[in-house]
Amino acid sequence: MIPPFETFYAEHNREVLGLLRRKLGPDRADDAFQETFLRALRAYDRLDHGEHLRAWVLTIASRVAIDVYRRTNATVEVPELAHEDPRPAYEDLGELTDGLPPKERAAVVLRYGYDLTYEQIAAALDSSPDAARQAASTGVRRLRKEKSA
Amino acid sequence: MSIPTDLDRRFRDAAARSGMLDAGYDLVQTPLGELLVAATDRGLLRISFDPDPDAELERIERLAGRRVLRSSASVDNVHRELDEYFEGRRHAFDLAVDLRGLTPFSERVLHELARVPFGETATYAGLAERAGKPKAARAVGTIMNRNPIPIVLPCHRIIGANGSLVGYGGGLDRKVALLTLEGVLL
Numbered sequence: 001m002i003p004p005f006e007t008f009y010a011e012h013n014r015e016v017l018g019l020l021r022r023k024l025g026p027d028r029a030d031d032a033f034q035e036t037f038l039r040a041l042r043a044y045d046r047l048d049h050g051e052h053l054r055a056w057v058l059t060i061a062s063r064v065a066i067d068v069y070r071r072t073n074a075t076v077e078v079p080e081l082a083h084e085d086p087r088p089a090y091e092d093l094g095e096l097t098d099g100l101p102p103k104e105r106a107a108v109v110l111r112y113g114y115d116l117t118y119e120q121i122a123a124a125l126d127s128s129p130d131a132a133r134q135a136a137s138t139g140v141r142r143l144r145k146e147k148s149a
Numbered sequence: 150m151s152i153p154t155d156l157d158r159r160f161r162d163a164a165a166r167s168g169m170l171d172a173g174y175d176l177v178q179t180p181l182g183e184l185l186v187a188a189t190d191r192g193l194l195r196i197s198f199d200p201d202p203d204a205e206l207e208r209i210e211r212l213a214g215r216r217v218l219r220s221s222a223s224v225d226n227v228h229r230e231l232d233e234y235f236e237g238r239r240h241a242f243d244l245a246v247d248l249r250g251l252t253p254f255s256e257r258v259l260h261e262l263a264r265v266p267f268g269e270t271a272t273y274a275g276l277a278e279r280a281g282k283p284k285a286a287r288a289v290g291t292i293m294n295r296n297p298i299p300i301v302l303p304c305h306r307i308i309g310a311n312g313s314l315v316g317y318g319g320g321l322d323r324k325v326a327l328l329t330l331e332g333v334l335l
Contacts, residue, residue, distance in 0.1 A: 004210045004217040005170075009160075017152050033152075034160045041169050044216050 002050035009037060012054060016061045023065040032068045036061045043123025052114040059106055059124040066102070067126075097139065099146065103127075104139030111136045165222040171214030173223020176200070180235050181300075181323050186224045189213050192245030193227055195297050198319035212250050231300070237330070240267035242301045251297075257281065258292050265306045268331045272310045294318045300327065 003011075016036055020029035039060050047053075097105045106125060110116045111132075116124075121132040151157075165173050172194055174187035185200035186193070187209050194213060197205055209217050221228070226244065233239035246263075248256050261279040265271045271279075273293070274286040282288070293304040299319055305327040309315045317324035328334040 002215055004206045004215055006206060006218050009218065013152050013157070013160075014150060017156070030156055030159075033156060034163055037160055038163060038167060038169075041164055041167070041216060041218075045171070045214060 002044075002047050003053075005041060005044055008040075008044070008053055008057075012057050013037070015054070016057060019058060019061050020065055023062075024068055028068055028072060032061070032064045035068075036064045039064065039123065039126060043120070046119050046123065048117050048119065052116060055110070055114050056116065056120060056124055059110060060126075063106075063124065063126055096143065100139050100142060104135045104142065107132050107135035108139040108143070112140075161218060161220040162222045164218050165220040169216060170218055170220070170223065171216040172209050172212075173218055173220040174205070174209060175219055175221045175224045175228070176202075177224070177228050177231060179231060181319070181326060184231075184300075186227050186231075187213075187217075188224050188227060189247045191247035191249070193224075193298055193301060194247045194249075196227075196299055196301060198299070198323065213247075227301075234300070235330070244301060246298055246302065248297070254280065254282070254285075254288070255292050258289055259296065259298075259302050262293075262296075262302050262304060262307070265303055267303075268333060270306045270308050270328075270333060273307055273315070274310055276307055290315070303327075306331075306333075 002008075013033075017029060017033050020032045020036070023029075024032055036057065040057050097108050100108065103125060107121055110121045110124060111118070118129040118132045118136075121136070122129045125132060125135070127135075164170055168190070172187050172189045174185060174195075177184045177186050182198065183200065185195070185197040185202065185205050187195040187205070195205070195209065206217060230239060230242050230244060234242070246259075248259060251259070258276060258280040261276055264279075265276075272286075273289045274283070277283055277285040277289045280289070289307075293307050294316065296302055296304040296318060299305070305317060305324045314321060314324055314328075325334060
């Protein structure tokens with residue numbers, strides 16, 4: 001059951017703004033806030049289910065924060081994922097995937113930790129479903145290699 | 150804690166401008182109380198008296214899609230025309246309507262209804278006849294009662310053959326108020 005966008009927005013806007021302010025400071029957070037929810041709106045009618053919407057929108061916010069950071073800073077901050085969520089699968093995966101590049105890590109965690117579809121992951125990462133699938137599988141391969149090494 | 154009002158408003162305006170909303174809605178204050186007004190890119194979808202926002206949201210979502218957001222910009226023109234109407238400065242609405250979800254007969258009846266002018270009345274039977282089903286006065290009564298866009302589609306102008314007001318989806322007091330505003334009743 002996917003709620004109307006109004007309900008989704010009202011439920012998560014404070015937390016998204018909080019995250020963006022921590023990452024970017026109050027000035028740059030405002031534009032990033034708008035961009036985050038516009039990206040979510042763009043993808044919203046393609047969602048297959050209404051689970052983990054919080055993790056989904058916080059991931060979008062993290063990606064937007066990186067984009068803003070890249071535009072406005074010389075150095076790049078590695079994003080934190082929405083690790084406040086107590087879901088165990090994610091906790092485990094969070095540690096396990098610690099060494100992956102940000103995009104692969106996000107794809108692996110959202111796919112296997114949150115069971116999101118590649119469509120949803122693509123929306124969160126602002127890329128295509130194929131690219132999301134590829135990032136997840138590259139990430140998993142990399143993890144296997146690390147584990148066997 | 151809630152987010153700053155201007156930030157909230159900027160997002161809602163941007164969402165309305167983006168063309169990505171399935172429907173936008175807002176609450177509008179009128180002499181008949183607070184109305185919920187919803188519109189899509191096709192036109193005005195809904196006007197509700199005494200709105201229950203949760204139930205309305207669900208209903209709008211069912212009709213138009215899940216990308217529904219409260220945004221005054223989406224219904225600016227409706228708001229303005231309603232203000233003008235209640236101030237007595239507007240006798241005809243210049244608004245497209247979105248009648249999705251209705252049966253073809255309901256649609257036909259509502260199109261005929263829209264042609265009943267300010268300050269005049271018609272009967273249920275008369276409206277049924279204009280919509281091509283002269284015996285369907287009772288069905289027309291039901292359609293009036295469920296009119297998704299009252300005031301703009303003027304079901305308050307439809308009365309019984311004997312001149313009685315019969316009923317109104319938003320309560321008979323409001324029918325009286327609207328007909329008084331239009332000079333039909335004193």
